[in-house]
Amino acid sequence: MPPAPFRPDEARVLAALQALQVLDTPAEPMLDALARAASIACGTPIALISLVDAERQWFKANVGLDGATETHRDLAFCAHAVLGTEVMVVPDARNDARFAANPLVVGDPGIRFYAGAPLRLKGGETIGTLCVIDRQPRQPDEQQLALLGCLATAVAGALEARVASKQVEAAVREMAWAAMVLEHSADAIISLDADLVVRRWNPAAERLFGYSAAEIIGRSASVLAPAAERAGQQQARNRAVVGQAHTYDAVRLHKDGSELPVSITLVPEFDEQGHVPTATLFVRDTRHHQRALANSAAAAEMMRRHYEHTPLMLHVIDASNRLVMVSNRWLDALGYQRDEVIGRPSLDFLTPASREKAMRQGLPTIRDTGRIDDIELQFVTRDGRVRDVLLSAIADIGPDPQAHLVVAGLQDITERKLQEAARRDSEDLLERTGQVAGVGGWSLDVASGRIRWSSETRRIHGVDAGYQPQLENAIEFYAPESRPLIQAAVQTGMATGAPWDLELQLLRMDGRQIWVRAVGAVEFEDGRPLRLVGALQDITERRLLDQRLTDKRLALARSNDELERFAYVASHDLQEPLRMVTSYGQLLARRHADGLSAEGREFLHYMVDGGQRAQALIRDLLSLARLGSEGRAPVPVALEQVLADVLQPLRLKRQETGAHITHDALPVVTADPVQMRQLLGNLVGNALKFTGARPPLIHLGAQREPGHWRISVQDNGIGIEPKFFGRIFVLFQRLHLRSEHEGTGIGLALCKKIVERHGGNIGVQSAPGEGATFWFTLPDTPPSSEA
Template structure:
């Protein structure tokens, strides 16, 4: 508001103040004025109020002045007037003059108010214009910077903006897009995008373009394949819209292309890996589960549902999971899962389940890993399930079979030992008496009887050798406790035992690099003696016999070789020669019981190794066997 008072409270305060001041002045002049001019000073108050406070406060001032003058100056002196009409006329005149003053003051007050309002409006508009000019300049500067950045971005950005005519020909391409397709800019401009679109994707692309031209849609997005200049296929993501003029007439298409070829390659590899993993899981009957401990949500694959005897559409949660576990294993599994969630450990266990619908007992193996959020809290537990029922049953059957086999082997070994031991004495007696009979009656009876006696004595001797071999074979598993054995020393003792045969045959036997091993010294002596003895027995008669025994360390074991230049062995007999009582030659050609190599095989196996033969028939044979290298027994 104009004047000195700006608020309603201040304006009405001026009215009261001016009236009070006029009253005080009138009281001060009362001795001079008397009953004359009771309203004289109040005109000044009313005028000041009208001009400085406005019409409303002026009316209040008129009321207060009329009441004050009437009560203090007219009423007490009414008797001094010759007629009561005189103060009445004076009061009416006061009111009229005061109202006139108020009207004049209102016009003046209103004029000043309008002038001030016009000045403020002009000032506001001037300030607004200045702000708009500043904003426009700022927007123009930002727009220029945007255009500059856009021009720069078009050169280097992964998103490639293109202008395409309404007929589908390229009007503007970026350098990145040219590199994307392997063309120069002039090779692309003016050519239809159909020439560079994979045939399988063009129809869908063109249908979207037609919908865009007709106004049916405002824009479209799609993934499509482009054909590069070198013939390779690359993937791009399109975002296409139409550009119009001020009248809404279409001008051209604005298309943004993003190179997603690497993304598509990764997606394809991921799909392949997922498909391969699913196929492998299905083939191996492996199920999967995903547990969210915070919400209690539990997801099972179809295979896992089958492991718990549930149909595919049955709801599952943690309680259902626990209820499907055998009551003897339930608490243990629950504790393992809680421990894995709390202590940041995985879970690996096997337990029994009882089919929730079929009631069938199964053995399930669970392997899982816990993933955590950024606060370190357990987020999810992911894992696999595998039905181990068949394996458990097979292991149980195998244990029973092995137990029965061990018992049977033990009983058989005991039987062989007892039988061979008990048979030796009566057989020795038979052989002795047959020899006595042969010595006493040889030549005293006919030749046929002599031959019969000879056959009987020879058979008894052979039977005795067989029983001795069988007894030695049965004793292999009950040999001495293993200890470090110097095989070089064992080799020398074997040569000493075979000294007569070596000299008789003229053989040359050599030992090279024989190590110290962990084993049974007596059995190793028997092993070397049998293999060297075989080489001497099955030697060629046309050349001197040479036998070489060597050893070398490889793959954590010692590989021994006993090589000769004897008659050799045909490949078809490689396995047969290690079977007990198996012979390749008649007794007339070569003596023996057929137990020697079977004995060697059993000795090697007791030492944790294996034995085999390599041979060239007619040129020589090499028997090879291994003995593990024991920690601390590495020297030769």
């Protein structure tokens, strides 16, 4: 079973998968709902959102494969599906050379059917699949494949949207924090240009020096320094020009002329050419020097890092609406150089619609109230692209209205807008998919009690397109006997977060009663229920089919019971006449053989041999018939003792053939002890029977696997061609003439029935001339019921 090759762009795909930050994260209701929708649409018990990592496939959503979170990539069907762009369909994995020997096919969970739709990101990376799985072979129709592809597109969009949402939220929090620090900092923060002219002045600077922003901005910072320190002030600015940030102690002047001992941290601000047109001073009052000394350097460093790495887009405009200052982030976002924008009207960088909105709404609001919050505008980048932003601004108005400045912060919400559009597209796609698949969606807002139904949900209920369900009467659509079930499921979901998947009876608006599958889950925020979401599907026809199948199974079970009883009685009644024929034939051979001709003795031999073979066949048939009717209740059985009991009567056979039999430490299992002796006796007997020229080497192995023991009987005999593997477990199927190897053709069929009665599986691995390994599994817990 060769593993799937790597994707041609494997490194790029793995980088994109890591960037989604989705691996090993908790389940998410939206993605779980999409996986469940795929299960319902394709009619399979299993649906997975599988992400193919470097060495594994990990399940972000899992419907029907309880307890599984990942498998090795070498075993993954999805590792093959991601190599293409269309839905990969495997109708029967046993007939596909890629998967016929796959442990997931030959063992648990017994995959037969698989269909996987690739999950492709916008950049073209195929990170995994939305796949559906069944334990029975099947062939999906074109509509189901189209639905699976649509749902895979929705899953990929949802995965990318969740990343964009997190990035936007983080940027918003960072911007709000930066603005808060600047506004409420206990340290004075002052920005100076190359000529030591003050350009920015925060509230802490006003409190420290006594000057308002309007009084000081635009004036030389030398007004703050005593004459003796002005030379040092210029030297510090010169150090900033060559990019040297440093902290020093100094004396500065209050507005009233008093001296202030301060600690100053000077941080250069670089432009695109690497020059330092401005520098920022973080000034701390050190009159309480001993108390503040320990914290000053750390605070200054924190502010410096924040200033350098802030995500804010900032610009400042003057009274004529021309740009006088922009941040590096502003320039990066819009693709301009600083000398291209300074002095130009800020309105030049807006779309025509946003320019009109700013002139009609934004600028008048700032002039009247001094600020504006979260006005949505569209800026145009240098290469013509449009960026959506939220703009908030504060007007800094001094004594001269013509000299006032407006400081604006811009939050780029382009990705959020794209995410909202993608979400709307996804909702539209889900609505259309639901209509095609016959699956309706619904949601309930816990706070408001508002219920939303999709058009398909309204169709299932038999109401018109404008019908709006109310929380008070929505339960009345369920039949009286179903109401307690759905109410209990919702209450449990609200309390514990457990989803529900129920089959209930629904009363349509026209009075007709139908069966529906009701699936739902509760979404939480900060530990409180926020929203209930779910899906509804009309399963009336399926329930009718299930009932017909149940009736047919019961009839078949009764027929099998009657047939089993008939086989038992018939086989039992045949024993006596066959015993008489064989016994008298043997007596005749012993007492009168000399009086018979050679031909008579030959006929007599055939008669006795035929009778004995018929008796053996009847004994085996009786054993097969008694499995269900006379089987004992399971008890702890030591397989080591069972093996010893089996080998005792085979002692002569082992000596004749020179057989060497070894075994691992065999476990104690819960089973029928008589049937365990039959099982091991048949398998060890076959290993001694089907030998070649070499002395038989037989080894019994035991391996514990999740949920069961795997017991194997390995020999070095003649082997079996793989094409006969399925045939040898069928009743009366023989691969050799009786003259070559004796037997009735019932032994392996008996083994298969014993193993299945105990809730296990049986199989064989072999090749002609290379021996055979027969294996079977037994649960390590008692079976729930007898077959």
